[in-house]
Amino acid sequence: MLFTENFTPELIVESPGRINLIGEHTDYNLGYVLPTAIEKTITFKFRKNNSSTQCNIFSLGYDVGFKLDLNNISRSDVEWENYLLGVLNELLKRTDKLRGFDIIIESKLPIGSGLSSSAALECGLAFGLNKLFDLGISNMDIVRLSQTAEHTFVGTQCGIMDQFASVMSQEGHVLLLDCKSLEHTQIPIAIAPYKMIMLNTKVSHNLASSEYNTRKKECEDGVRIIQKKYPEVMSLRDATLSMLEESAAEMSKTIYNRCLFIISENERVLATAKALQENNLELFGQLLYEAHQGISELYEVSCPESDFLVNFSKQYDLVLGARQVGGGFGGCVLHIVHEEEVDHYFAEATKAYKIRFDIDLDAFEVRPSSGTYIAYEV
Ligand code: GLA
Secondary structure (H helix, E strand, O other): OOOOOOOOOOEEEEEEEEEEOOOOOOHHHOOEEOEEEEEEEEEEEEEEOOOOOEEEEEEOOOOEEEEEEOOOOOOOOOHHHHHHHHHHHHHHHHOOOOOOEEEEEEEOOOOOOOOOHHHHHHHHHHHHHHHHOOOOOOHHHHHHHHHHHHHHHHOOOOOOHHHHHHHHOOOOEEEEEEOOOOOEEEEEOOOOOEEEEEEEOOOOOOOOOOHHHHHHHHHHHHHHHHHHHOOOOOOHHHOOHHHHHHHHHHOOHHHHHHHHHHHHHHHHHHHHHHHHHOOOHHHHHHHHHHHHHHHHHHOOOOOHHHHHHHHHHOOOOOEEEEEEOOOOOOOEEEEEEEOOOHHHHHHHHHHHHHHHHOOOOEEEEEOOEOOOEEEEEO
16 A cells, blocks of 8 residues: 555645745855745655654655665655755764654645745755654754755755745745855835736756856856955955956956856845835836846846746836846746736736747746745644
8 A cells, every 4th residue: 555545644844935036146156145935835744654764755746756765865866856865865964863754745836947946845854854853953954954965966066045045034024145154134025016926937947957067167267267366255255346357358258257247146136135125116126137137148047938028028117127036047037017917917928928939828926935834743
């Protein structure tokens, strides 16, 4: 009999996806980001199974499961399993209190859409097992070990933003996070009568594919060149535009563009946080458009589908701004749209996108939501 039949959970955890308002690819450059968790979650149902090391995990979405032995954790050929195996590998370095468990996972997060289903998967598992076996691991360590799991088992050298946002967010707020010091401020966000609307391009990226790690390396190359004149610069976070200009002649155009984007993007994050605090929504929108231009032309992680939607939105006065969110090459495009324009805008964008790409757009509203939480426990 499948373990999923007659499954009575002891613990249910909701692990959210995230959106990032602005500050893309700045996290691994130790800069600033402005993310928040969203209402869409991955649900984890946990129970202990009385075995000492045997575990079962089943995904309702993929309609497939796998078994594992806590004494023998190694990488799998199946990508989604590695997010979980990587977390177990990290937990086992920290504790000897883990025992056999069964889990059923159900995701309401579209995969590969820039909403960080990966961090939700990692952090939800770590958070739930921490609770189920009373491991005494802090939320901050859950964030860090989940990030490490992605480096070691998945192979993406990601920054800390996604895991941090998934665990640490508060309802009604965005997180201004300094990825160097990890200091963070919860900024209340109230943008009515505007709404945050995501349009899903339905074109998917694969972060493990080389581009993400290539961008990281290009930024590190830029830092090494700037360091020749400014040895105190340890990451692009420490660099200024004038330092970059002084080193420009020694860099390829590509490295220069990557650095220019990151240094300006850090400034845009701080400007956006200020605009939100002052309720300057016009400026907020304008900064989103500027960010997308950098994503597309300087950092080159956009794609024709995302560029199309961002440009299309510019004809509408009641759309204040738009940009692609997440690692890049598709996924969702965030739009700031007046509530009276949402339906009309979506209908027009859907029509135009269908003609251009023969793909049906999806749209949903996002609201800043709480980080990982317990929905049920016995
Ligand atoms: C992915 C990574 C994050 C971050 C974003 C780009 O989501 O996991 O760490 O770098 O891309 O901002």
